[in-house]
Amino acid sequence: MKKIDKLVLDAIIGPFLITFLVVVFILLNVNMLKYFDDIIGKGLDYWTLGQLFFHFAVFTVPTAMPLAVLLSSLIAFGNLGEHFELTAIKASGVSLVRVLRPIFFFVLVLTAVAFYANNDLVPKSALEAYSLLYDIKQKKPALDLREGSxxxxxxxxxxxxxxxxxxxxxxxxxxxxxxxxxxxxxxxxxxxxxxxxxxxxxxxxxxxxxxxxxxxxxxxxxxxxxxxxxxxxxxxxxxxxxxxxxxxxxxxxxQMDRTDKKWFQSNRIMRNLGQLNGDIDSVRKEILSQRLNHYLYRPSYFNYYFRKDTTIMPPEVYAHKLYRDSINSLPYRDKMMPHDAKPVPPTVEKVEAKDTAKPKVESKPAVKSKVENKAAVKSKEEVAASLKRPPERRRDDKKFALQNVKRKPVRKPAGKSLPKKADAKNVVIAAPPKKKIPMSDSAFQAKVDSVFKSEPTSEVLQGAANMARQVKSQVQNANGSIDNYTTELRIFEIQWHKIFASSFACIAMFLIGAPLGAIIKRGGLGVPFLVSILFFIVYYVLTMQGEKLAKQGSLSIVAGVWMADALLFITGLFFLRQARIDARLFEADFYSVVVDKVKLWFIKKRKGNQSQPV
Structure with missing residues (x-):
């Protein structure tokens, strides 16, 4: 490591640690003031209060890290500019970009740390903090006897x-x-x-x-x-x-009873990237299921009209239908099988063939149960007993069987005669079915016209109105549930992008703070603190407004979440350019020169318009 890199790193590491702790302390006090009334007077021990403060402090890291980077960059390069160290470095032939390089790598490390905190530490701390805060709210105030009351x-x-x-x-x-x-x-x-x-x-x-x-x-x-x-x-x-x-x-x-944390885990701020991906996928499938159910239930909305009309499903809905049908067609064993488990191949029974030239598969006869065998034996005994009866009794039994059992009529095969009298006992003759006389077209049309020309009764009108209200209610409920799931999907997607955006904000704040400190050339906590607070307010307002517009659907998720980082990044590149050319943005002479140039441009334009012939 060169001496210039060591000089610059020593100038920023100390201010960063101090400003980070100060910013965390300030943000922690701001957050705890909102719950001051719920904590005071509950008789909490120091261990419980320490846990609550620690988890809320970790919860403020995504907001404190960019502000600490901005403030420490302003202080470090303001001190270097105020003590003419930055001027000496530039005079020795070292560019400003070369001076910023070691700090840029340091900020990249801070960005990785911020991403790890946002993805792993912050969700766990948020779960611990808000579950503990809920239990504290439910706890009764401590025993406090007052005189005279x-x-x-x-x-x-x-x-x-x-x-x-x-x-x-x-x-x-x-x-x-x-x-x-x-x-x-x-x-x-x-x-x-x-x-x-x-x-x-x-x-x-x-x-x-x-x-x-x-x-x-x-x-x-x-x-x-x-x-x-x-x-x-x-x-x-x-x-x-x-x-x-x-x-x-x-x-x-x-006594304070601790609630199970599983009741708080569904909140978006308590989920990491992997869990958010699962939530987003589940909500999207739920939206597609709601839309698919609307298409599938549509024929039931109309009893007479539009029943045979076909509606083309959107591609994503049709793909979800195929996916759901394929899942439902799986056997129960495959549905319950874990994803990493391998299915067991079905066992194949060996088939022994007598003839090697033409193998044949011998089908095993179906094994009948004892109940079926007893029923078969009983029916044979009844047939034998009926044959021993006199002819008159047998004719009565035959009529009773024909009246109570419907059998298919036995048709005479072509070119063959009916079986002989010896085989007649195995033949059952049934009565031929009644033929339906088809209705003519004129009769059918007259029947339809009579139905449509008849005036509807009050019961028919009331039934139609009730059916229309029911269809309207079902459609409104389906649309309402889809809107709710869509809003929930946007919330999870915003949180997913926010984990990356809040980490990238460290780089954007560095590009603003370091060049701006080199331009201002003022160290200490006075001017850098005011400038950092100004830019942080702009960043916070843009972030809140972008998330609000993205949640409402007025702006895309990417544009709403990354809007503040993009604007600050462009502003930082502008300040970097001005710092490289030693622009004096915060001096009155710079703006007086700019005003003079604008006035001169207007004068030349006016003279040019007057010199043109009419």
Whole structure:
């Protein structure tokens, strides 16, 4: 490494680390101020607060990294320009691009680190931070007894303390109302003094009361046992005096319960590139399925008209139909098989052939079950028994069989006679089917005309209106679901591009900060801080507006997400060009020269118009 590279790197590494920590601290405070009311007063321990702050600090890295690069570049090259070190380097024949080269490689490393943080660290930290914040919001406030007011934080218990000593344990004039029986203020405890402390890992609250009374109002125990109704005359009041008593209350509702993180994983900021790719593919398939269902269900919308009309599906919908049909045609075993598993080839049975010249496949006879064999034997026995019956009885059985069993008629083959009487028992003669007389065209047309010329009834009109409303509702529901899935698809695609765009912003900020610091030639935190804040506001506004337009569909996803980076990158190239030619953009003489050139151009143009002949 050359000395000039070491000089430039030493000038930027220190300011970058300081500015990065400062920016993370500022952004962390801004984020935590939004949840200040949800955190204060919950009695959280230092470990829980440390986890929450750490994960939110990691969550701010995508925003803090570009701002730190911009601010450190401005400070580093402003200091080099202010101390004439940059002028000496240029005087020695080294160009500004050569001076920026080591810092550019350093910024490339920072871009890779920012991409790793955006893709791996930020989703995990966002999941941890927001799941922990949700549990903190659900947690009850810590036990806080105030003097002269009732405390109702414990379920079905009201406590009033007239005086609370500085140690937080000793109490004076304590009143406890027990409402756990849900029958009013019928159990009251009054004590002159007491002590309060939590026990068993703060799961229970123990009151140690001194010199008091316990009042209990209710019906007689004997009447409750025998099941008699309560009345006002049977109400009793008992008072018991105590010198010391202990009351224990359950504080399990004050403990913070952790929710399963799987309920928060579907949010876009908690997904990396691989998970976002899967989400985008799933949402696209869902949109295509909704569109395909609309085309498939369309014939059911019309009972009489347009049933045979064909509508050409879009290519992507038709391709999804073929894909879905191919998936549905697979057997259940192939559907449940993992993608990396290899299918087992079907086993092929060997066929033994007697004749080697002409092999034949011997088909095995179908094995009948025991039930079928018994039925066959039974039917043969019935046939044999019917043959032994007298002819008159057999004729009755034959008529009964012809009336209850429909068989196909036996036609006489051409050139052959019917079987003989000996084989007649195996032949069943059925009655010929009735022939339908076709309707003539004139009769059919008259029937159709009579149907169409008849006036529709109120029931027919109401049914048609209901059918039209149903079709309209189904179409609106399909379009609404497609719009919702399309919006969700845009959100996931925006987050996918945002992971790359926020990392590339480090390069764009470097191209602005380093040349601009060389032009301004002011070090410290004054002017660089103001300039960096100005450009960061522009970057933030362009990013938010681009994402909003892309989410609404007014702008493409790529243009909306990359708009801020592209504009800042072009601005950085402009500042780099001006820095190479030593332009004085922030001096009054530069702008006075530009104004004089514009005035001279207008004067020459006016004289040229006057010299032209009319």
């Amino acid at each position: 009732f405390y109702n934080g414990i379920n079905d218990i009201s406590i009033k303390v007239n005086k609370k000593f500085p140690d937080g344990i000793t109490l004076k004039d304590v009143i406890v109302y027990d409402h756990r029986k849900n029958d009013g203020n019928k159990e009251v405890t009054i004590a002159d003094s007491g002590r309060m402390q939590t026990i068993l890992n703060e799961r229970y609250l123990k009151f140690e009361l001194f010199n008091g009374f316990n009042y209990t109002e209710g019906a007689s125990n004997e009447r409750e046992v025998i099941g008699q109704k309560k009345n006002r005359n049977s109400e009793t009041l008992s008072r018991s005096k105590f010198a010391k008593t202990q009351v224990v209350f359950d504080l399990s509702s004050f």
